[in-house]
Amino acid sequence: MAEEDSKAAVEGSLKAVQEMVESYIWRDNSNGYGPVDLTVPLTTETPVIDFAQLISSSSAMDDPQQLHKLRSALSQWRCFQVVNHGIEDSFLDEVRKLSREFFHLPMVEKQKYARPLDGIEGYGTDMVLFENQPLDWTDRLYLLVSPKDEQKLKFWPENPGSFRNMLYDYSARLRQIEEQLLKSIARSLSVPDDCFLNQFGERQTMYARFNYYPPCPRPDLVLGLKPHADGSGITILLQDKEVEGLQLLKENQWFRVPIIPHALIVNIGDQLEIMSNGILKSPVHRALTNSERERNTLAMFCSPDTAKDIEPVEELVDDERPRLYKKVRNYPETYFHYYQQGKRPIDAVRI
Numbered sequence: 238m239a240e241e242d243s244k245a246a247v248e249g250s251l252k253a254v255q256e257m258v259e260s261y262i263w264r265d266n267s268n269g270y271g272p273v274d275l276t277v278p279l280t281t282e283t284p285v286i287d288f289a290q291l292i293s294s295s296s297a298m299d300d301p302q303q304l305h306k307l308r309s310a311l312s313q314w315r316c317f318q319v320v321n322h323g324i325e326d327s328f329l330d331e332v333r334k335l336s337r338e339f340f341h342l343p344m345v346e347k348q349k350y351a352r353p354l355d356g357i358e359g360y361g362t363d364m365v366l367f368e369n370q371p372l373d374w375t376d377r378l379y380l381l382v383s384p385k386d387e388q389k390l391k392f393w394p395e396n397p398g399s400f401r402n403m404l405y406d407y408s409a410r411l412r413q414i415e416e417q418l419l420k421s422i423a424r425s426l427s428v429p430d431d432c433f434l435n436q437f438g439e440r441q442t443m444y445a446r447f448n449y450y451p452p453c454p455r456p457d458l459v460l461g462l463k464p465h466a467d468g469s470g471i472t473i474l475l476q477d478k479e480v481e482g483l484q485l486l487k488e489n490q491w492f493r494v495p496i497i498p499h500a501l502i503v504n505i506g507d508q509l510e511i512m513s514n515g516i517l518k519s520p521v522h523r524a525l526t527n528s529e530r531e532r533n534t535l536a537m538f539c540s541p542d543t544a545k546d547i548e549p550v551e552e553l554v555d556d557e558r559p560r561l562y563k564k565v566r567n568y569p570e571t572y573f574h575y576y577q578q579g580k581r582p583i584d585a586v587r588i
């Protein structure tokens with residue numbers, strides 16, 4: 238190769254790397270969520286709900302105090318941490334260990350479960366749908382867990398060996414917690430216990446998203462996960478036990494969510510916002526990166542059956558509070574489209 242040509246080739250590839258790096262930089266252009274900020278306050282008051290006490294308050298012996306606590310957690314933070322949920326600490330540690338082991342496998346092994354270009358399930362990075370889309374500094378494994386007959390096992394890792402069983406067990410345990418929470422949330426709003434669950438239907442969906450954030454040299458410029466609210470009904474998140482990273486937007490200010498090692502974080506998704514006629518709101522949140530340590534989290538998205546219409550429950554619509562959202566079916570479809578543009582999908586279904 239002539240000297241000039243090889244110089245051009247080097248410059249070309251440097252430019253390509255430069256462009257790649259640029260595409261990870263979070264630019265706060267039009268959406269107003271602000272720049273990456275590593276110094277925001279820690280939320281000392283993120284509500285903590287004792288699940289065992291909450292459940293006993295949903296039985297005949299009603300305990301209004303727990304329901305009030307839940308109601309105020311939801312209206313102030315739109316999110317809470319659940320302790321005493323009945324899942325053993327050792328099992329949660331096992332879930333974390335297996336997910337870390339998966340992401341540490343050689344790329345050729347992980348590629349066996351790679352997400353196809355036109356699909357959403359499998360192992361991979363952000364779907365790039367638009368020019369200038371800021372990329373998330375993360376690898377993910379995204380799997381549909383329910384309904385069972387729609388699982389695509391070809392994307393479910395067989396390595397580590399107990400990964401699949403772990404996911405079966407974990408999702409079954411979470412399903413029970415989810416159903417109890419939806420009943421308690423309904424009760425805290427003084428509407429019939431089953432009104433949200435009925436809209437979720439017999440074939441409600443559950444997706445697991447394993448998030449792996451590798452160490453990033455510029456946590457001040459690059460986000461692990463850009464600001465978003467979840468498109469689920471509710472999301473149950475297992476945070477990393479040691480490395481913090483989740484931030485929550487409350488009244489236009491970002492707060493760091495503290496680690497409670499064996500708690501589950503629950504947040505409202507857009508579809509429960511719709512069903513509650515906006516009395517509940519889905520919180521905007523984002524994940525930061527860390528320059529020294531990787532971070533692993535597992536989000537379980539629990540949502541209504543995509544073949545069913547969802548809409549505000551009638552008990553929460555009246556003359557004083559008119560209906561605020563349209564009837565929608567298959568909300569996740571709308572969601573993905575808007576999400577990747579950094580827009581709020583919920584705005585598309587407001588009346």
Ligand SMILES: O=C(O)CCC(=O)C(=O)O
Binds near residue numbers: 448474476482523534
């Ligand atoms: O990793 C986190 O802390 C947040 C994950 C999350 O928000 C999501 O997967 O939707």
Ligand SMILES: [Fe+2]
Binds near residue numbers: 466467
């Ligand atoms: Fe999220």
